[in-house]
Each structure stands twice: as structure tokens, then as C-alpha cells.
Amino acid sequence: MDRVRCAICSSENSEPFCSAESPDGNFTVIFNLVKCADCGLVYLNPRPDIKEMSRFYPEEYYKKPSPAGKGIPNAIIAFFIYLRKKRVCKYKTSGKILDLGCGSGGFLVSMQDRNWETFGVETSESGLRLCLEKKLNVRGDMNFPDGYFDVVTLWHSMEHMENPVSALRDIRRVLSGDGILLVSVPNIESMEYRLFKRFWFHLDLPRHVCHFSPATLENLLKKTGFKILKTSHYSMEYNPYGLIQSIMNVFTPEFNFLYKIMKRNQSPGGNFILNAAISLAIMGIFAVPAFCFCYVFSLFKLGGVIHVYAEKTD
Numbered sequence: 001m002d003r004v005r006c007a008i009c010s011s012e013n014s015e016p017f018c019s020a021e022s023p024d025g026n027f028t029v030i031f032n033l034v035k036c037a038d039c040g041l042v043y044l045n046p047r048p049d050i051k052e053m054s055r056f057y058p059e060e061y062y063k064k065p066s067p068a069g070k071g072i073p074n075a076i077i078a079f080f081i082y083l084r085k086k087r088v089c090k091y092k093t094s095g096k097i098l099d100l101g102c103g104s105g106g107f108l109v110s111m112q113d114r115n116w117e118t119f120g121v122e123t124s125e126s127g128l129r130l131c132l133e134k135k136l137n138v139r140g141d142m143n144f145p146d147g148y149f150d151v152v153t154l155w156h157s158m159e160h161m162e163n164p165v166s167a168l169r170d171i172r173r174v175l176s177g178d179g180i181l182l183v184s185v186p187n188i189e190s191m192e193y194r195l196f197k198r199f200w201f202h203l204d205l206p207r208h209v210c211h212f213s214p215a216t217l218e219n220l221l222k223k224t225g226f227k228i229l230k231t232s233h234y235s236m237e238y239n240p241y242g243l244i245q246s247i248m249n250v251f252t253p254e255f256n257f258l259y260k261i262m263k264r265n266q267s268p269g270g271n272f273i274l275n276a277a278i279s280l281a282i283m284g285i286f287a288v289p290a291f292c293f294c295y296v297f298s299l300f301k302l303g304g305v306i307h308v309y310a311e312k313t314d
């Protein structure tokens with residue numbers, strides 16, 4: 001484990017914020033989040049080194065859903081990806097688009113039509129391999145010409161980055177003068193975090209190394225030469241499921257039980273029937289109310305995500 005400074009302001013001054021185990025299980029380490037005393041960023045400290053961190057990105061992290069996760073879940077994923085495309089098209093309807101941290105490339109596949117030239121950057125070997133299998137134009141570095149892109153997207157990838165300042169400076173360089181940056185990250189000041197703390201689905205330690213609030217995200221964007229055009233806190237893709245899975249995490253013996261089955265292609269340990277029964281009961285009770293709660297939270301800027309459109313400052 002390495003001791004690190006604040007990723008935004010480089011300060012070493014911090015105070016304890018929260019401690020939690022990895023949701024993956026099978027690991028006995030407790031991870032600590034601290035809050036920067038100077039800029040307020042919540043970040044993982046100490047942090048696993050590159051070799052230790054690689055254990056938390058196994059092959060199945062990027063794999064397609066298991067047979068149990070096909071059918072309806074795949075249709076839901078396709079719908080969420082369609083919503084991402086709609087978000088992009090609010091500001092730009094054609095051009096060159098770069099998805100930074102594109103995972104297995106689902107979003108890039110959805111953007112492939114005659115209006116868009118698609119590019120991706122993915123640093124994990126397994127994610128990159130899946131993208132190349134799909135014949136996507138994806139690489140592991142930001143070696144693109146200056147001002148090359150009309151749109152750059154960061155769909156829940158910046159919270160995984162150890163150096164978001166460097167990433168945003170790279171983005172600023174490759175984004176055209178009237179280009180748009182879309183950033184979506186979990187909101188550490190959300191009602192979901194306030195209610196569930198270490199049970200919060202989007203805490204995801206130690207993979208999420210930086211935990212942004214609306215203020216720290218704005219500060220980071222300003223520091224790297226961007227200004228925010230619009231902020232929202234509702235995501236149908238992330239908020240209701242994040243809330244329901246967080247409630248389940250309080251009651252099921254297995255952490256992220258449903259997520260592991262549906263998305264991660266993992267065989268959860270423990271008592272399958274007990275975990276499934278509790279999960280189904282919570283789903284039955286909260287599936288509809290979760291959408292309403294999340295919508296109300298977002299009205300008060302307490303939604304589970306922060307989604308911003310930004311452009312370069314002069």
C-alpha cells in the first residue's frame with residue numbers, strides 16, 4: 001500500500017472519512033477514505049500499488065453478463081447505453097467522439113453510425129482485448145492530435161483514476177475549441193452515501209480511488225481549464241439500482257449479491273437461497289419507490305451521481 005497526496009491539490013493534510021472492505025469479498029484488508037483538509041476531495045489513502053490493484057480488476061470485471069445475466073438485463077443495459085447516446089446528442093449530433101475508460105466498448109458500439117467516428121482509450125488488458133474483438137478503434141494511450149475530438153466522454157471512469165488532473169489536461173489538449181466534455185461520477189455527498197456509508201454500492205473500494213462532490217468536481221474541472229455548462233444528479237442507469245443494491249447490502253450476508261450474479265459473471269459464495277430470498281424481497285418492496293426517492297434526492301442535488309457537460313475555457 002502506498003501513502004498518497006490529494007489528487008487535486010497535492011496537499012498531505014487530511015482527516016479520516018470512512019473505512020470499508022472491498023465488496024468483492026475474499027480480501028481481509030480494510031480500506032480507508034480520507035478527506036483533504038485543503039480542497040475537500042475524498043480519496044483512498046493509503047492506496048494499493050499497481051500490482052495489488054490488479055487483483056481487483058480480474059478478467060470477469062469486463063466480461064459480458066453470465067447466462068443468468070442475459071435476456072432482460074441485456075435489454076436494460078442496451079436501454080441505458082441508448083440514454084448515454086441521447087445525453088451526447090443534446091449538445092453534438094455528429095463528429096469524432098472519444099470515450100476515455102471505455103471498458104468493453106458497449107457505449108462506442110452504440111455510437112457507431114454514419115454521424116460519428118468513434119475512438120476509445122482503455123488501460124486494462126482485458127477491457128482492451130474485448131474492444132479489439134469488437135473491432136473498435138481503441139488503444140491504451142492518449143496519443144491523439146491536438147483538437148482532434150468534438151466530444152470526450154468519461155462514463156464513471158474518472159473515479160478510478162489515480163491522476164485525474166493529468167487525464168483532464170490530456171482531454172483538454174485533444175478536445176476541439178468548441179468541443180464538449182461529458183463527465184459522470186458517483187456523488188460522495190449523495191443521500192445514498194449519507195444513508196448507507198460503507199454499504200453504499202458506488203463506494204466500490206479500492207477501485208474508486210477518488211470520490212467527488214459537486215464542489216470538488218467543479219474545482220478539478222476549473223483547475224484543468226474547463227467550465228461547467230450544466231450539472232444534473234439523476235441517472236436512471238445508476239441511481240435506482242445503486243439505492244436498491246445498497247439496501248440489499250445492509251441485509252444480505254453476501255455483499256453485492258445481485259450485482260455479482262447479473263453483471264460480474266461471478267459465482268457468489270455463502271448461502272445462495274438466503275441471499276436470493278432477501279434480495280427478491282427488497283426488490284419487491286423498493287423497486288418502484290427507489291425511482292421516486294432517487295428523483296427527489298436529485299432535485300436537492302443529493303442524487304447518487306454527478307453528471308456534467310463542460311467546455312474548455314479560453
Ligand SMILES: [Zn+2]
Nearest residue numbers: 006009036039
Ligand atoms: Zn486537496
